[in-house]
Amino acid sequence: MADEVVLLDFWPSPFGMRLRIALAEKGIEYVYKDEDVRNKSPLLLQMNPVHKKIPVLIHNGKPVCESLIALQYIDEVWNDKAPLLPPDSYLRAQARFWADFVDKKIYEFGRKIWTTKGEEQDAAKKEFLDCMGVLEGELGDKPFFGGETLGFVDVALIPFYSWFLLYEKFGNFSVEALHPKFIAWVKRCMEKESVSKSLPEQEKVYDFVMFMRKKLGME
Amino acid sequence: MEEVKLLGFWPSPFVYRVIWALKLKGVKYEYIEQDIFNKSELLLQCNPVYKKVPVLLHRGKPISESVVILEYIEETWPENHLLPEDAYERALARFWIQFHTCQIPSFHAFFGLTAGEDQQKTIESVLETLKILEEQGLGDKKFFGGDSINLVDITHGWLALWFGAVEEMVGVKLLEPSTLPRLHAWVQNFKQVPVIRDNLPDYQKLVAHMKRVREMLVPQV
Numbered sequence: 001m002a003d004e005v006v007l008l009d010f011w012p013s014p015f016g017m018r019l020r021i022a023l024a025e026k027g028i029e030y031v032y033k034d035e036d037v038r039n040k041s042p043l044l045l046q047m048n049p050v051h052k053k054i055p056v057l058i059h060n061g062k063p064v065c066e067s068l069i070a071l072q073y074i075d076e077v078w079n080d081k082a083p084l085l086p087p088d089s090y091l092r093a094q095a096r097f098w099a100d101f102v103d104k105k106i107y108e109f110g111r112k113i114w115t116t117k118g119e120e121q122d123a124a125k126k127e128f129l130d131c132m133g134v135l136e137g138e139l140g141d142k143p144f145f146g147g148e149t150l151g152f153v154d155v156a157l158i159p160f161y162s163w164f165l166l167y168e169k170f171g172n173f174s175v176e177a178l179h180p181k182f183i184a185w186v187k188r189c190m191e192k193e194s195v196s197k198s199l200p201e202q203e204k205v206y207d208f209v210m211f212m213r214k215k216l217g218m219e
Numbered sequence: 220m221e222e223v224k225l226l227g228f229w230p231s232p233f234v235y236r237v238i239w240a241l242k243l244k245g246v247k248y249e250y251i252e253q254d255i256f257n258k259s260e261l262l263l264q265c266n267p268v269y270k271k272v273p274v275l276l277h278r279g280k281p282i283s284e285s286v287v288i289l290e291y292i293e294e295t296w297p298e299n300h301l302l303p304e305d306a307y308e309r310a311l312a313r314f315w316i317q318f319h320t321c322q323i324p325s326f327h328a329f330f331g332l333t334a335g336e337d338q339q340k341t342i343e344s345v346l347e348t349l350k351i352l353e354e355q356g357l358g359d360k361k362f363f364g365g366d367s368i369n370l371v372d373i374t375h376g377w378l379a380l381w382f383g384a385v386e387e388m389v390g391v392k393l394l395e396p397s398t399l400p401r402l403h404a405w406v407q408n409f410k411q412v413p414v415i416r417d418n419l420p421d422y423q424k425l426v427a428h429m430k431r432v433r434e435m436l437v438p439q440v
Contacts, residue, residue, distance in 0.1 A: 050318070050351055064310045066317055073310040093282045093291040100284055101268065134268065 005030035006058040008044050010037050012205050014107070015067040016055040017159035017198050022074045024194035025082040025150060068099055071155060084152045098138060098145065099156040105131045106160050114170040114209065115218075125171045132179040139181070143188055150192060158189045158199070165202035166209050223248035224276040226262055228255050229420055230428045232377035233285040234273040239373050240289050242414045244296040286316060289370050301370045315356045315363060316374045322348045330429075331437040332389040346393055349378075353402040361408055368412055372405075379406045380419055384426045388433065 007023065007030050009016035023030050035044055035054050047056045047063035056063050057070040059077070064070045075084040085092050109131065112124030135157070139145055145153035164175055176183040189195045225241070225248050227234035241248050253262050253272050265274045265281035274281050275288045277295070282288050293301050303309045325344040332338055352375065357363055363371035378394065386392050396403045409415055 050314075050355060051321075059307070062307055064307070064314075066314055069310050069313045069317060072313070073306060076306045076309070089291060089294040090277070090280055090282070092294065093287050096287045096290060097282070097284055100287065 003028075004058075004060050006033060007031070008033050008035055008041075008047060008054050008056040008058065010035050010054045011200055012162070012208055013054060014159035014163065017162065018067045018155050019055050019057055019070055019074070020198035021150075021155050021158070021194050022071055022084060024198060025084075025155075025192075026074065026078045027081060028074070028078055068103065068156065071099075071152065075152070082149070084146070084150075084155060086146070086151065095145070095152040098135075098153045101131075101134075102153070102156045102160075106157065110160060110163055110167050113167045121171070125173065128167065128171070129173070129175075129178055132175060132182050136179055136181045136185075139185055144185070150189065150195070154189060158186065158195055161186050161190075162199040162202055162205050166206045169206065222276075222278055225250050226253050226265060226272050226274040226276070227251070228253050228272045230425055231272055232381045235418065235420070236285045236373050236376060237273045237275060237288050237292070238418050239376065239414055240292045240301060240370070242418060243301065243368075244292060244299055246292070246296055286374065289316075289373065293370065301364070301368075301373070303369075312363075312369065312371050315352075315371045318352060318356065319374050322352075326385075329389065329391075330385055330433065332391065333437070342391060342393065346398065349394065349399055349402060353399050353405075357401055357405055359401070362405065368409065368415075372409060376409065376415065378402070379409045379415070380422060381425065384422065384429055387426055388429050 005023070005028055007016070007019055009020070009032060011034055020032075033041075033043075035041060037054065040052060044054065044056065045052055047058060048054075048065045051065060053065070055067055055070065056065050057073065058064075059073075064073045071084060085095055105127070109124045109128040113121060113128060116124060142148075145151050145157070168174055190199075223241070223246055225234070225237055227238070227250055229252060238250075251261075253259060255272065258270055262272065262274065263270055265276065266272075266283040269283060271283070273285055273288060274283050275291065276282075277291075282291050289301075302312055322345075325341065325348055328337075328341040329345050332341055356371070362368045363375065382394060386394065393399075394403055394406065410419075
């Protein structure tokens with residue numbers, strides 16, 4: 001029986017992008033369904049009744065929710081090509097630790113940069129840039145967090161690059177000026193077709209958020 | 220020689236997750252108590268990112284974050300599986316392990332509960348997440364792991380003692396047979412598992428400790 005893979009997603013979601021990259025890396029054919037997150041489909045509500053969020057990976061009718069969990073699932077099931085987690089259990093623990101760090105820090109601080117003002121925004125900016133530094137330290141001299149090839153942490157982190165124009169405009173900073181090593185890593189990732197085809201243009205994300213802000217009366 | 224050390228702090232439910240997993244696997248380890256109000260060089264060296272316990276040291280190499288440690292323990296000592304072998308079932312187990320993180324904001328609010336209009340909102344929020352855990356996570360099973368406990372039970376193990384201590388401290392009982400019958404039954408069953416029963420902090424000491432922490436964090440109490 002052929003595998004049936006469906007991805008419930010929302011095009012600007014960095015969490016959805018993670019799964020797009022992984023599926024592309026592994027050469028897995030799937031059906032992409034873009035959700036209107038302000039008008040959720042019955043399918044989404046059925047597949048993720050607890051959180052009602054995207055992304056949801058549906059494999060032969062069975063849903064896997066939460067992007068890092070779905071990444072591990074993809075890695076375990078389609079284990080013949082492009083491994084995301086290394087074989088060594090200590091290195092696997094390190095990869096899980098840093099992917100969790102990305103989840104705890106990057107999304108939250110990035111979001112605060114464009115949704116808050118004044119002191120709160122300054123604090124978020126500082127924390128965000130500190131995280132860039134910490135991640136650069138963890139990367140070290142390796143081309144990717146996964147070593148010679150894209151790994152679990154690379155896939156977890158790179159999608160946020162599509163939101164950098166938004167963060168930089170609202171926060172009035174340049175990640176490249178302050179953390180060139182981080183951007184060098186970004187560029188190496190973007191050379192991979194699985195990544196470049198999975199991330200929307202930064203301008204598209206920026207325009208979308210500006211449009212939503214006006215609509216929600218945030219201007 | 221296997222050399223396993225655990226940096227811990229006696230009231231921490233996160234530390235107990237690791238203790239339970241190590242004991243269930245029969246792994247011998249050295250426990251090193253930390254003073255989290257006066258952090259040691261060792262702790263700061265082993266967990267420079269968060270500076271928190273638990274930290275597991277295996278052959279001198281540190282691993283932080285309790286859920287990451289649990290997965291490491293499961294992979295390194297495969298006897299007595301604490302995660303399903305089937306990839307889909309494992310993804311489901313990980314989902315319910317992860318569920319504990321979205322409970323954190325409402326539980327923090329419950330910990331600092333004071334009188335006022337927010338009290339009812341907080342109580343409802345905590346009850347709502349526990350109901351989801353009970354109905355969709357546990358269902359009709361004796362344990363999250365089925366007939367025996369697994370990493371999901373271990374992750375939610377704080378409900379078996381620490382939550383009761385918070386309830387006593389704030390004077391509000393939520394986890395009752397009338398409100399959450401299956402979760403309440405799970406707590407009783409969980410506490411009877413020998414490794415759990417024999418590895419719990421002193422309840423009165425825990426309540427006293429929580430009261431002290433609450434006084435530090437919630438000045439208006």
